Amino acid sequence: MxxxxxxxxxxxxxxxxxxxxxxxxxxxxxxxxxxxxxxxxxxxxxxxxxxxxxxxxxxxxxxxxxxxxxxxxxxxxxxxxxxxxxxxxxxxxxxxxxxxxxxxxxxxxxxxxxxxxxxxxxxxxxxxxxxxxxxxxxxxxxxxxxxxxxxxxxxxxxxxxxxxxxxxxxxxxxxxxxxxxxxxxxxxxxxxxxxxxxxxxxxxxxxxxxxxxxxxxxxxxxxxxxxxMKGGPAKAAVVASATTGLISGSSIANVATTGTFTIPLMKRVGFPGTKAGAVEVAGSTNGQLTPPVMGAAAFLMIEYVGISYIEVIKHAILPAVISYIALVYIVHLEALKANMSGLPRRNNPTIAQKLLSFTGxxxxxxxxxxxxxxxxxxxxxxxxxxxxxxxxxxxxxxxxxxxxxxxxxxxxxxxxxxxxxxxxxxxxxxxxxxxxxxxxxxxxxxxxxxxxxxxxxxxxxxxxxxxxxxxxxxxxxxxxxxxxxxxxxxxxxxxxxxxxxxxxxxxxxxxxxxxxxxxxxxxxxxxGIGQVMIEFVEFISGGNLMAALIFTAMICIILGMGLPTTANYIVVSSLMAPVVVSLAATNGIIVPLIAVHMFVFYFGILADDTPPVGLAAFAAAAIAKSDPIKTGIQGFMYDIRTAILPFLFIFNTELLLIGIESWFELIIVIVSATIAMLLFAAATQGFWLTKSRLWESLALLLVAFTLFRPGYWWDEIYPPTETLPATQITERAAAIPENGKLRMSVQGENLDGKFISKVVMLPLGKPGDGAERLADAGLEVRTEDGKVYADNVMFGSSAQQVGIDFDWEIVNLEIAADRPPKHLMFIPALLLLGFVAWLQRRRMGPPAAQPQIA
Structure with missing residues (x-):
């Protein structure tokens, strides 16, 4: 070394x-x-x-x-x-x-x-x-x-x-x-x-x-x-970094372990030093995302979010896998663009060996x-x-x-x-x-x-x-x-x-x-600075959830330039997680706490290859004998696919395997997310079946977004919820399935005299009478002049934990609307994808020159 x-x-x-x-x-x-x-x-x-x-x-x-x-x-x-x-x-x-x-x-x-x-x-x-x-x-x-x-x-x-x-x-x-x-x-x-x-x-x-x-x-x-395979050493570097993630929670140690072998071989088959180092950096930083052994911050989630480690693994597995698949695909596209080859085998492969690919x-x-x-x-x-x-x-x-x-x-x-x-x-x-x-x-x-x-x-x-x-x-x-x-x-x-x-x-x-x-x-x-931060971020973001998320990501990356991933996660999650959850509720969006913590976790890890202080990039550059700043920038460009995922799973928690109710739905989520990530990688590389035109890259981005979040377009056509008057609260509480949640819009003044309006999901336990189920959740209501108020909120109850306070008004109830499945949006997206594929195939050279995907 x-x-x-x-x-x-x-x-x-x-x-x-x-x-x-x-x-x-x-x-x-x-x-x-x-x-x-x-x-x-x-x-x-x-x-x-x-x-x-x-x-x-x-x-x-x-x-x-x-x-x-x-x-x-x-x-x-x-x-x-x-x-x-x-x-x-x-x-x-x-x-x-x-x-x-x-x-x-x-x-x-x-x-x-x-x-x-x-x-x-x-x-x-x-x-x-x-x-x-x-x-x-x-x-x-x-x-x-x-x-x-x-x-x-x-x-x-x-x-x-x-x-x-x-x-x-x-x-x-x-x-x-x-x-x-x-x-x-x-x-x-x-x-x-x-x-x-x-x-x-x-x-x-x-x-x-x-x-x-x-x-x-x-x-x-x-x-x-x-x-x-084409660019094989780089693909092997990605897989080796993923498996070495089982061994080391340190992206720098991961680079040192695998990079001393992989980077010279990547350079041998045609990768410039900057890109060879960047591939190793991108693979190594993602090693901390890979279950079952993740970085130290993953264990902190157990305590901060209050869930088991099995649940952390479940929520982390799909984003980690599709992120690595996309990195292998990025390497493949780089190899196609530069017409690279792989390393020679000792003998002719058997059919079984041919089947043992990254998918295998x-x-x-x-x-x-x-x-x-x-x-x-x-x-x-x-x-x-x-x-x-x-x-x-x-x-x-x-x-x-x-x-x-x-x-x-x-x-x-x-x-x-x-x-x-x-x-x-x-x-x-x-x-x-x-x-x-x-x-x-x-x-x-x-x-x-x-x-x-x-x-x-x-x-x-x-x-x-x-x-x-x-x-x-x-x-x-x-x-x-x-x-x-x-x-x-x-x-x-x-x-x-x-x-x-x-x-x-x-x-x-x-x-x-x-x-x-x-x-x-x-x-x-x-x-009590936590409450101050909620008000401060709400002020500078203008109450916009996306602006608050961008602000949070920037804090993670800036702090992560000098802080290790674990410390970065502790600082930002302690300050910003309650802010994002509160701001999302104000916008009528229920964001699970684990999604926010995963958001912070991802951007804390990405800071390891962010110039000018990305230590993993410096380690890779020392091996590749390349410029560390250029290596870090190229590594971050490869990691854009990882940076986009946290924004997506905040709004589509199915990517964290939350709210999936059947095997069929699970398969749809996995397949659509994988295809979407590959298309996103192709769009950012400007190359798919052949070199993409600008509008084709934009079309691929549109298709990828639709596959990742079909509900965005569907919500514009069919409202996701129906509004019911708050006076029906006991009837709706009785109709909620066992351990289901009652969604409602509430408003009122907090202890500081500030007026709050937000949407909450009140967990209800065993089936039974509506009033009794509300009482078991810690909420007693009264009706005055056709309006419903929280007459009593039990200390430490579910009602208090979701943020309902004494004498707050329950404005209305929200139930899921009966509408066609949102996955129907995949049809126009795939048609657009087919159109782009047809155009690119027409521009490709003769069959002998067509690149084959390894």
């Missing part, structure tokens, strides 16, 4: 210091201890043995203590600071920072006994801890997140001196430090909790997968399957998912609680069997991409030589989907299997190959220990980032 790329990955992910002697051993040993602590905390063992049980707050404190200690020892203070030894002041800062972070754990009982009345020592510790956390954040992540945190802290203290629109009464030093450091409202809040409970185990799982050789396996398989890879991933859920899932129905033990035995048998099977094929070794003669590996032997790497992913999916374990416990069991694989694969492979086994077990143990150390060092930045982002969340809860 290029030294510049190595240095960049170290600076961003693991720390650039590698001292010798005792300091080096400490810097190697402490991450291992951290990994072992996290494994212990995630496991069921503490509860079975009755000791070493940590509650959430204690675990967060220990987690942050490790992160701050390593931030000062692994990351130099300045560019000119030494890399080969650790200065004495950094040891002092590391010890003080670790003590301050662990303070809540060390004095947990004492702090609980004097809640709300911190001592001088408490405050001094909190202040020192806050300052050291900010400096640790600067070292590990650069100045931007530290500056953002300082701005929010300044706002907390300087409320009375702020402009009127954001002014507040201000807070004392004692109140702020107590809130931010001695409670779970600030630094030790939800974000750090997610890093402690979920993220660490998934990052460790990925580090062990990489150490076992899975990264090399995925790259080789991608090249074996796709390298022969996607289908294979789906088959694995269905096999886990339906094929293995019946064991759960048959054996009940004993199923986990039966599956454990089956996995062990499958591991031994697949290892022995792998030894019948040559070992996988990474070729030198700069070798002047390079042939593609044979497909069958390559795929079969590492099938056992899929077992940990199967176990992870089993635990998540069938057993419905928490993400942390699921990652624990998958990581345990990975530890077994890393330790035993070397001696077992040597035994089955009848090679010398002496020393192989020791090498496996060393690989495992290295994986534990590397996984923990990968977590330093995430640990301090989630803690620093907690400062922002603590400021929001302490000052």
């Amino acid at each position: 290029d030294n510049d790329v190595n240095e960049l990955v170290a600076q961003v992910d693991t720390g650039a210091r590698h001292p010798a002697g005792l300091p080096g051993k400490i810097l190697y040993g402490v991450p291992i201890v951290w990994s072992l602590f996290q494994l212990w905390y995630a496991s069921p063992l503490p509860f079975q043995f009755g000791f070493g049980v940590f509650n959430d707050t204690e675990a967060r404190a220990i987690h942050l203590a490790f992160a701050i200690f390593l931030a000062y020892t692994a990351y130099p203070a300045l560019r000119s600071s030494p890399r080969d030894y650790i200065p004495i002041q950094d040891w002092v800062f590391a010890a003080l920072g670790a003590f301050s972070a662990a303070y809540i754990y060390i004095f947990y009982t004492d702090l609980a006994g004097r809640s709300g009345a911190p001592t001088t020592f408490d405050l001094v510790t909190a202040i020192i801890g806050m300052l050291l956390l900010l400096e640790a954040t600067r070292r590990a992540l650069g100045p931007p997140l530290m500056i953002v945190a300082i701005v929010f802290l300044t706002y907390t203290f300087g409320g009375p001196y702020m402009p009127d629109v954001i002014a507040h009464k201000g807070q004392s030093l004692q109140k702020v430090m107590s809130h931010q450091w001695l409670t779970t409202e600030g630094v030790f809040g939800i974000a750090l909790g997610v890093s402690t409970s979920f993220v660490f185990l998934f990052v460790l799982f990925g580090a062990l997968l990489e150490k076992a050789g899975a990264g090399n396996y995925f790259i080789k398989v991608a090249f074996a399957l796709l390298g022969h 890879i996607v289908a294979g991933a789906c088959i694995i998912g269905f096999a886990v859920y339906y094929g293995i899932g019946w064991i759960k129905d048959l054996a009940g609680d004993a199923a986990i033990y039966i599956v454990g035995v089956l996995v062990a048998a499958a591991y031994i069997g697949l290892l022995k099977f792998a030894t019948t094929y040559p070992e996988l070794e990474m070729d030198d991409p700069n070798n002047p003669v390079l042939e593609l590996p044979e497909t069958g032997p390559t795929v079969k030589a590492g099938l056992y790497f899929l077992l940990p992913i199967v176990v992870l999916m089993w635990c998540l989907i069938v057993e419905r374990f928490s993400p942390g416990l699921s990652a624990f069991w998958a990581t345990v299997l990975m530890i077994v694989i890393v330790v035993t694969q070397r001696p077992l492979l040597a035994y089955f190959r009848k090679h010398q086994t002496q020393g192989e077990f020791k090498r496996g143990l060393l690989d495992c220990v290295d994986g534990l150390a590397h996984g923990a060092r990968n977590m330093i930045g995430i640990g301090v980032a989630t803690a620093a982002a907690g400062i922002i969340v603590g400021t929001i809860t302490l000052t």
Whole structure:
């Protein structure tokens, strides 16, 4: 790997210091201890043995203590600071920072006994801890997140001196430090909790997968399957980046892992350095969107939105898949435009090998998912609680069997991409030589989907299997190959220990980032700026939802230029998610909270390749020896397809698989969304069957939009809802199906005296009398002069949660209109598409020159 790329990955992910002697051993040993602590905390063992049980707050404190200690020892203070030894002041800062972070754990009982009345020592510790956390954040992540945190802290203290629109009464030093450091409202809040409970185990799982050789396996398989196609190395790079997304939640590490092999090969078949780097960047940034292992921000959604991880995966799967399919298609179009070829195969492919294309890879991933859920899932129905033990035995048998099977094929070794003669590996032997790497992913999916374990416990069991694989694969492979086994077990143990150390060092930045982002969340809860932001955005957007979404996307990209994806997501979702949901309701649109959080998640990831600070683009440019700014711009142009998706699924939540009621409807959504994304890619590339004219590209965009959101045009022809008088509220409540929702328009004054008008969806439970169902939802109504008012809204009820307040008027009710299916709009769209295809085919050259889609 290029030294510049190595240095960049170290600076961003693991720390650039590698001292010798005792300091080096400490810097190697402490991450291992951290990994072992996290494994212990995630496991069921503490509860079975009755000791070493940590509650959430204690675990967060220990987690942050490790992160701050390593931030000062692994990351130099300045560019000119030494890399080969650790200065004495950094040891002092590391010890003080670790003590301050662990303070809540060390004095947990004492702090609980004097809640709300911190001592001088408490405050001094909190202040020192806050300052050291900010400096640790600067070292590990650069100045931007530290500056953002300082701005929010300044706002907390300087409320009375702020402009009127954001002014507040201000807070004392004692109140702020107590809130931010001695409670779970600030630094030790939800974000750090997610890093402690979920993220660490998934990052460790990925580090062990990489150490076992899975990264090399995925790259080789991608090249074996796709390298022969037009622009094959670029298509293989996309697929390799998607599969490597299972291993790394870092787009920069993804570029470094796959890019060192893929970028030189892309250049060999005709891609300019800028485009070769851009393809790798676009594929790697999207790696964080790929279920089942997504970026750290995906785990935060579980807590912020209040849904399970399975639901997050369900909502994320379709946009991620069609985004990757479109990127492969963009690469194909680039290859067609430049008349590129693929790499030579070792021998003539069989029919089966020809069928193994990108479509086959996607289908294979789906088959694995269905096999886990339906094929293995019946064991759960048959054996009940004993199923986990039966599956454990089956996995062990499958591991031994697949290892022995792998030894019948040559070992996988990474070729030198700069070798002047390079042939593609044979497909069958390559795929079969590492099938056992899929077992940990199967176990992870089993635990998540069938057993419905928490993400942390699921990652624990998958990581345990990975530890077994890393330790035993070397001696077992040597035994089955009848090679010398002496020393192989020791090498496996060393690989495992290295994986534990590397996984923990990968977590330093995430640990301090989630803690620093907690400062922002603590400021929001302490000052009430969230409500101020709603009014501010509503003012600058003029109440227009699309303007608010564009504003939110811009904030994500601007902050994301300096903030890691996780911190970016925490900041923007905390501030903007309630704003978008509230503004949408005011516009009569019900936007699910998960759709807004996915919106922020997507644009936070896109910031990794956005110039001038897209770090993934800098890593790719270092490998491609191209201009990083041009590489970033080209990568963002390829990622326009990903940038358009969030706007679409805000208005058409079917893309997130929300509101789909049948398999037939699901198939229509998947097929139409895939075709639409391919057409969008063709339109933005200016090339479909041949080079497109401007009006043809516009026509393709129109067709793509219609396939993505047929309801837009249909709503102009047939109103989606019918309005009923509010006086029918009890009758309509009685008619709503079980667990259905009553849609109604409400208006009234909030506590600040501002008049609010919006549409809400009130969830109703079991069938029954209308008045009783409303009461169960926390709403009692009265009628005066033909108008209906909320006579009582129960605290904490569904009615309060959707935003109804006491004495608000229920203006009217809205029910779904009886109208033809909106998918009829596909007919004129496909006719227009056929017309464009006919025109382009007429302009194409003779049959021998016609490009064939691989």
